[in-house]
């Protein structure tokens with residue numbers, strides 16, 4: 211008998227099956243098995259015969275079935291995990307191999323340079339606006355998204371010099387490569403007729419400077435950083451391109467339930483989201499009413515409203531979502547809809563979205579995108595560091611700047627008054643006499659907002675209040691009452707009212723000066739909208755920080771104010 215034939219018999223000794231009686235002398239060989247192991251084997255054997263330790267309850271057959279099922283499930287999970295790990299490993303190996311092949315071709319200097327760039331890139335990418343997936347896979351898009359839109363021939367035939375002259379005429383500053391031409395009429399931009407008719411009915415007949423350059427750039431599929439003073443019509447500039455994209459996608463293949471959205475507009479506050487959503491709904495219904503365009507479905511995705519109210523929008527193909535970050539993430543995580551077909555992302559008040567607290571949320575939202583998107587960042591103010599950062603995160607962006615970023619609207623007369631802290635309330639009443647209503651009063655502090663409202667109500671002034679701690683209903687009621695003219699004065703905290711478009715505000719009173727000058731610009735921007743003039747009165751005193759006063763001084767000088 212050879213050695214090979216001999217060994218398996220030896221191993222059999224350890225097997226739980228009893229030795230065969232006719233086994234010959236091979237069986238007399240019993241290798242040493244440590245006590246602990248023997249004990250374990252004995253225990254296992256007893257268990258397989260159904261004997262259990264006293265502490266364990268006797269098992270019922272259904273327990274066994276459950277246990278088996280559990281085991282199967284665990285096994286399946288283990289296998290799934292192993293499969294995933296193997297795929298990741300293979301991918302990593304593939305990337306590594308490719309990189310090694312590329313590296314072999316490079317000189318030492320090139321490699322050193324690349325290493326430096328990588329370190330810099332790693333630092334920057336911590337704050338990049340790209341999705342984690344893109345960052346992880348090193349995906350870098352270099353070309354803007356293609357759209358079917360082209361400017362009319364007569365505009366395409368104009369020279370660069372003619373475009374420049376037109377931009378100068380409207381004080382539009384642009385930066386970027388191959389900038390699409392400015393277009394002076396909505397019709398020449400090929401805006402659908404039903405929307406043209408609707409805009410005309412609202413006395414919106416020719417585009418504002420930000421629209422004139424921003425819309426052609428956005429229609430061309432370009433990423434945009436759009437900066438234009440408050441009340442200059444930015445909303446239309448970023449909503450119309452999304453409508454056009456949605457129409458184009460719907461024409462290719464109509465959306466059915468579970469598909470969409472095509473694009474998303476992110477806003478920093480519920481009120482702003484609500485306002486933009488309402489505009490979107492009107493424009494889309496004008497299109498559908500005409501019978502020449504399909505119905506585009508919009509969803510408002512903000513905290514404080516129940517999703518069942520919005521259920522109807524999810525029962526059909528979804529085209530447009532207007533959202534605040536928190537609720538949007540919630541909906542995406544719950545898979546109420548996906549970004550599989552989403553190719554348009556616009557952030558309103560983008561500087562605030564990136565700078566203040568929302569950054570992680572924004573990055574989280576980015577991680578849901580599965581394909582290249584067109585990204586648009588709009589705001590009245592855009593600090594340089596955010597501009598630079600945004601520029602790096604976008605693809606071949608076009609920067610459109612109407613008036614210096616952060617500059618105040620020149621249609622607002624800015625008055626700054628020294629008012630002692632304890633005299634503010636009383637002076638406020640006097641100040642309200644400067645103009646007829648409607649008037650907005652801003653304070654940075656929620657309690658102060660409540661105190662001012664209470665004081666005004668006591669003095670017989672019809673005032674409503676809005677700040678972050680009010681419920682959604684209270685906030686909506688206040689906005690509605692003020693917009694409709696039922697209330698003369700709105701007292702508001704800066705954050706809650708940013709970007710809101712109220713009709714013909716005569717006077718903005720800044721009861722307590724915000725620390726950031728950008729917030730001041732947004733607040734005074736509630737008046738002097740769409741070409742009308744307004745007054746802003748700001749109270750300052752010993753409590754106002756010196757830096758804030760200096761910023762204010764430069765802003766006033768720049769705006770040519772006293």
Ligand SMILES: Nc1ncnc2c1ncn2[C@@H]1O[C@H](COP(=O)(O)OP(=O)(O)OP(=O)(O)O)[C@@H](O)[C@H]1O
Pocket residue numbers: 413414415416417418421438439440441442443444445446589590708709710711735736739740
């Ligand atoms: N081309 C236009 N001609 C006349 N009015 C317009 C035009 N475009 C928009 N408007 C009107 O101007 C007002 C302000 O527009 P919008 O709210 O878009 O300003 P904004 O630039 O977004 O301001 P903010 O920075 O405060 O959010 C709206 O009532 C809008 O209907």
